Amino acid sequence: MRISAYSGTALAVLLSLLAGCTSSGIDALDIVKSSKIDPAATASIRPMVPPTGLDVAEAPRQTASTIEVTSELGFAAEHAQSPVELAVIRAEEPVAPAAIPVPAPTDFARPKVYKASFTDAKPINFGRLSPHPFEVHGVDVSRWQGDIDWQKLRRDGGNFAFIKATDGGDHTDPNFRTNWNAAREAGVPRGAYHFFYWCRTASSQADWFIRNVPKEKGALPPVIDVEWNHTSSCKKRPSPATVREKMQVFMDKLEAHYGQRPIIYTAPDFYEDNLQGAFKDYPFWLRSVAAHPSKVYPNRDFVFWQYSGTGLAASHDTRIDLNVFNGSEAGWHKWLARNRH
Incomplete structure (x- = not known):
């Protein structure tokens, strides 16, 4: 699974803001000196960490029949009230067509004999x-x-x-x-x-x-x-x-x-x-x-x-x-x- 578009955009904005603090590029950022960073500011910044068990570069093969996607992966808040289930159809498990009812064969062996009333x-x-x-x-x-x-x-x-x-x-x-x-x-x-x-x-x-x-x-x-x-x-x-x-x-x-x-x-x-x-x-x-x-x-x-x-x-x-x-x-x-x- 790929990282969501919302998470990727937030990361790019953060990097551009950090890069804008100096003209020397990211290698010249003075981020190792804790005295220059306001602890109150850092407390409000949440690290962009992919969900546990998911590799950003490549999605693992899904083994469950459904995947729960919540607002933590970037969905809007109104979609986060309950999990959304996305069906995964495996190629090796095709869906069988509905069976067509077949009438039971007629028994021609011993038809009932009725007494004649002609x-x-x-x-x-x-x-x-x-x-x-x-x-x-x-x-x-x-x-x-x-x-x-x-x-x-x-x-x-x-x-x-x-x-x-x-x-x-x-x-x-x-x-x-x-x-x-x-x-x-x-x-x-x-x-x-x-x-x-x-x-x-x-x-x-x-x-x-x-x-x-x-x-x-x-x-x-x-x-x-x-x-x-x-x-x-x-x-x-x-x-x-x-x-x-x-x-x-x-x-x-x-x-x-x-x-x-x-x-x-x-x-x-x-x-x-x-x-x-x-x-x-x-x-x-x-x-x-x-x-x-x-x-x-x-x-x-x-x-x-x-x-x-x-x-x-x-x-x-x-x-x-x-x-x-x-x-x-x-x-x-x-x-x-x-x-x-």
Whole structure:
């Protein structure tokens, strides 16, 4: 630390006064003869002594975290009422930035399973092979369901959901993003599905789906919905070989991107025309609203069964598709552990 400007100025004034007493310079000052110095005068002169432990030429390295500077080092009297602390920041001790809170990771292992309380506008008597005893129920939705209260839907027994994302190569469901995010916030395991259009290339449709559906931790596998297009803009009905070839191109691209084997959703007429005995190493989601899938799709294993298109739930005002997982609650948790991102 350097001597203060106030102390340096006082010393210079004192020396100049002493030097002015003679024309011979400081060496000729007669200060050794005590008889020439008035004792009363000397008593009023305070020696200019640096503070203890401080070298005038060079300041020692500071080791304390603060330095107290008082009026004795030259500060005006009004600043001397209390010590002033000057912070010393050491280069070797940088100040760490404030930590940014990180949300706790979501546990996707074992979501709670709620008992289904859905009703049906057009109930079907399935006999002994009814979907109602199944332990894990879920839904599939699109823009036609309007605004959905996902928290309420989950409590009603919506333990999983498939949400329409895209169809063809240039259309997205306008409610997809809203449903996708709200279902996740409600803790509903959900996947996205694509309605396949037989008048577009499979590759372009896969690209469109990938462009619009995020690759997200916790999502169910993507779904390809294959049915005959009942629209005036596309009346093509390719051969079974062409159908399967197009499906394979689409599914290969999705599996390469998402790292999950896609699920195949289909209806009885399309299955009978094109898919009997095919894609045995793919999971199937089967529509069968009048009988158990084993009656409609003989010798076909399945993971999900869509048993109604006229379901009712307290979460929204319109009808909704109802589904079940083909297994127990324990089996559901095992399936999730193997097939989610």
